[in-house]
Structures are given as structure tokens and as C-alpha cells.
């Protein structure tokens with residue numbers, strides 16, 4: 277990982293859990309980084325979502341529910357969340 281990539285990832289983590297803030301209205305939940313796997317894409321090129329431990333690895337999280345289950349439960353798509361992450365990053369700079 278390059279220095280620029282590390283800086284980019286730490287900025288994303290600092291946004292806090294994107295599901296908490298966008299869906300539940302709770303700002304600033306400490307976030308872990310979830311790499312969204314796209315078929316055929318390299319891990320280093322895969323987009324990243326900031327998610328709190330529960331929404332990442334918990335029973336109501338991406339790994340607990342799987343992609344489809346997660347999107348159905350919360351009524352959001354990864355793409356929509358990724359877009360919000362990008363918007364928020366843009367607002368910061």
C-alpha cells in the first residue's frame with residue numbers, strides 16, 4: 277500500500293460508520309473499513325466502506341447478513357453508500 281492510499285483510507289475511517297450516519301442518523305460511530313469485493317477487481321482497487329463493528333461484523337452487519345441481506349435489511353445499496361462516502365470526503369477537503 278502506498279502512502280497516499282493509507283492517507284485515503286484513514287480519511288474514510290474518520291468519517292465514521294456510513295450506515296449509522298446515513299440510515300440511523302447517528303453521527304461519528306467509530307468505523308472499521310470494509311472492502312467491497314467486485315468481481316474481477318483487485319483488492320487494492322476495491323472501494324471501501326466505513327462501518328462500525330456491529331454493522332461490519334455483527335449480526336446486522338455486512339458479514340453477518342451477506343451483501344444481499346444487508347442491502348435488504350437496511351434498504352440501501354453499497355453503491356448508494358459509496359456515493360455518500362465520496363460526497364462526504366469531498367465536503368471535507
Ligand SMILES: [Zn+2]
Pocket residue numbers: 293294295296297305327328330331
Ligand atoms: Zn454502524
Ligand SMILES: [Zn+2]
Pocket residue numbers: 309310311332338339
Ligand atoms: Zn469487511
